[in-house]
Amino acid sequence: MPVQLRSVCLYLSAVFSLLLFGLPLHAAPDSQHGIAMHGDLKYPPDFSHFDYVNPDAPKGGHFKESSIGTFDSLNPFIVKGTAAAGTGLLYDSLMARALDEPFSQYGLLAQQLRVAVDRSWIEFDLHPDARFSDGHSVSADDVVFTFDILREKGSPFFKSYYAGIQSVTALSPQTVRFEFGDSTNRELSLIIGEVPILPQHFWAERDFETPSLEPPLGSGPYLIKKIDPGRTIVYTRNPNYWGRDLPVNRGRHNFDQRQYDYYRDSTVALEAFKAGEYDFRSEHASKAWATGYTGAPFADGRIIKEEIAHENPRGMQGFIMNTRRSMFSQPEVRKALALAFDFEWTNSNLFYGAYTRSHSYFSNSEMAADELPTPAELEILEAVRDQVPPEVFTQVYRAPTTDGSGRNRAQLREALGLLKQAGWQLESGKLVDGNGSPFTFEILLVQKEFERVVSPFIRNLERLGISASIRIVDVSQYINRLRQFDFDMVVYGFGQSSSPGNEQRDYWHSSSADMPGSRNLIGIKNPAVDYLVEQLIAAPDREQLVLRARALDRVLQWNHYVIPHYHISAYRIAYWNRFAHPEVSPAYDLGLDTWWTKP
Template sequence: MHPRLALVLPFVALAIPAFADVTISHGYSTFGDLKYGPDFTHFDYANPDAPQGGTLSQRQLFGYDTFDSLNAFIIKGDSAPEVSVHLYDSLMVRANDEPDALYGLIAETIEYPEDLSYVTFNMRPEARFHDGEPVTAQDVVFTLNALRTEGHPLYRNRFADVLNVEAETDLRVRFDLAGNAGSGLLGAIAELPVLPEHFYDTVPFADSWMDTPLGSGAYELTNVNAPRTLTFCKHADYWAANLPVNVGRNNFDCFNYEYFADDTVGLEAFAAGEYHMRVEYRSSSWATGYDFPAARAGFVKQMLIPDGSPGSAQGIWLNMRNPVLQDIRVRQALDYAFNFEWTNETIFYGAYYRTDSFFENTDMQASGLPEGAELALLEEFRDQLPPEIFTEPAFVPNVSGNRPRDRAALRKAGELLDAAGWVVGDDGVRRNAAGEPMQLDFPDSSRGLERIMIPYTENLKALGIDVEFDIIDPSSWTQRRQAFDFDLSSTAWQVAVTPSTELRAFYGSAAADAEGSNNLTGIADPVVDALIERVVIAESREELNTTARALDRVLRSKHIWVPGWSIDNHRVAVWDIFGIPEEPAPYDFFRNMDFWWFDREKYDALVAQGALDPGL
């Protein structure tokens, strides 16, 4: 019996043999038993007595610069990510203190056979959209079909193994799954945001728009001032307020988001009390930017909040759709040109460590030589892999000196470029045998990257490469990224604690030519594809770690990026007016903010001292 089966009962259905073992459960875990039983009252990290009220006002999520769309599910436009965070309930919701467990929200129970050939969700009859219409199985069917046909390519890859979805009744929806679809797919389906089919009778799903979306979650969108402000306030009659997964959650009356294209202005606004919480993405601001009166007086505090989720795969991604970058020696040379050590010391105030893995800070990160089960797995592909996979440790980037221009590293980069046929001419420009100069285009929309990337591009120019680093407006950058109209892109991906089908969207061949996909490098490799599928069908945490390490090792050997930098916590600054659980859950920091609360006494004390204006 598979270890994830929490409750196995004899069950008879038309589509499966009589007396087949079927799990019927209040929750689902990809591997192992569930922490919380069917009678749990709230998550351990929730405060069931948390006060209600107040507003959590913060800077925009994830450092986005702007938004011009409220449709969060397509590739068109710059959508506001906060919409998908607050508006839509899903069939099940993750527990932030378990790596891969979900518990029923819209769905009261989940059913699936041991062979995972299908999964069925039994939905709560009380579930309602904000307009009072019931959430039905037909809405779930609509959601999956719309996402797979007209949604972002990420959804097409993630749900490629769903063969069919059917509303068996108004409150029972069944997904038929391909063989070897993997246990992680059930969790991905359970997390689907359920969209209201009737809303899209008049609003086109595939278009970018600014209509107020209709959801079923605890909050509704109450104010939009594009591209500056979004406000979400509690729905007055939220149907799921008292479910165990929501006890101690959704404590604020409102969430308010302030967008700043210039983060220096954003920090000044925070210092003035115009908003009250910000996640700090710039190490220089964290080190030097909080020396303002409110911080010195103790009204504002800086916190380092650990996060057990995998570190971001942050770096400069190399678009191999450009023939110049198809030569691995060229890609290796671009890696040698980045001096992380000088950058970290001079620009980052020593805050980071170097990223070297696509599964950073996890047991899925490859190291040393392959051995044991990982070696046995790689042996299956030996004739398709370079020999150094078996004879050399997993690739780690070069360690440079404390000057911006590391001569030894640049000399090695030059040798690699020479060997690739790109030779420096009398004019100092590298050209190939046809006399064509090496030209690389490096667009971005973040002014904050200039101080990091200009020294890097200066090193590339010293090598004879004609590289243009250009800051463009966010909308233009979105369009170019979707069309893969770039050579280098500074981007960060973060995989799930238990990665699964989403890996296809980042590194799978099917995503390589899909416009707008997350496969920025255009990698299309049969061994990578095969290892991704092995990750998807892994039946234990040990097997997942082993297979992911093999995938990590192979990806790193291909030099598809210049590895960037990582940090193992979140830098959070707050005006001291919030209550935070004493033992926050280890996973998903942004979802954990749902369990904070407004502390009226602290707030009134700051108002009395003149530090904040009254009004919350």
């Protein structure tokens, strides 16, 4: 018998033997206690707690925070209504994220998991002790129900974010299996582990799509104690919380009560904080940080002011132009408007030099495209060469800069030249199109404090013959208008994680551009962007993830979709000296749930 034929016969014989005795051709994956996006897990199966917690932190105390605006709902999963702050405290997810790893998870509702080598499916075995706060066991049917109702009746974001899930099946009362249509999406196995699991029996006789102030049922560490609609919500720690002794929870959820008080204005909120009306404040306004945190409580140590560095990518904040509006449809126009924003003057005169200019959609990370593309990255970009601006291949993008004097005439002359290329002309000091229609638009704001940033920008636009106005609306109206893409320009931020993935579809993909409630506020419909988003999601390892993120970054940058703002790489916080936090802070989060009240 020829050697090749003999080999084939031996192979077929082996396969037949395996089938005859019911043995698998490939060994089933082993059960594991956690899962990492790329690389190995930091914590072993027998770990007792995360490194960034105090495992012996005392329990007790009442912790008050603030929120701006109002609320009329306790359901954060739907489009309608404005959900109250802190509702995540009510729910557990299948897995808990480690805040000192780029993207790793460990068992919470799920005691263990099994995942295919190619990540085409994943199975979770639920913890036998997992309970909702009414005592009902958390079952595989609840997991199936959660993903079904979120995709069918939840915010459009969920349908897009979980589009790769082909099926969710309860294999037994305690085991659930997810099948994925696309095995190249490594992140999908992890993002489903972060979803709050909802009780099927609770929602069976309730309308999921209607906003309500009825306290919902969850399996998390807190319950709702008190609601003053639109003003205050108080959560109390559940003394019967099933998961309090799990390794992922040790040293966490230390406050007996957590409270959110609502204020209409952040200036009023700051004064209320200094008067002792609430306990903790995270400051985002540099002027307030430089000038507002003064007085006796700071001088005598009753309030602690602190900056805590982190390693989080800062993403992109900026003036977001709605390209569904005709005046913003041309990249030359968008580039011209960016030249009218004088960051250097703004940073020096309004922000006390506190900020760094953002140039990248992945600022403060290795994924930022801040050098010329490498050969490996060029290989990725080659597929879209004919669909992207040529600068993608030859230049490093930098947002426009000035000398900070406030006299940015050179930038405005360049801007006017770009506007003329796009068909706009100055007539009697007004910029008009070929039909004589003036260039006018509205900047929609929800924070009055941003007026001081927007006003100098508007004055520069006036020098170009452009008439821009400010409209400030309340939180509910602002949310609704963004959901319906009913705006010309807004100040908005696209946050990024250390492991970007499915959320990029919601940010930039054509499929989300016309989906009300999506975060594609810009209205991007660009086949090159679509291709690179899918490439990023399908990245097989960390190296490719970084390269593909940089490629996507370049294409977004050179299409001039936003007017970049600025960022800072530290948390600016202040708190009354009744609280303490661990000496080691997590690299990728503030870790507020690891804090405790001093005895």
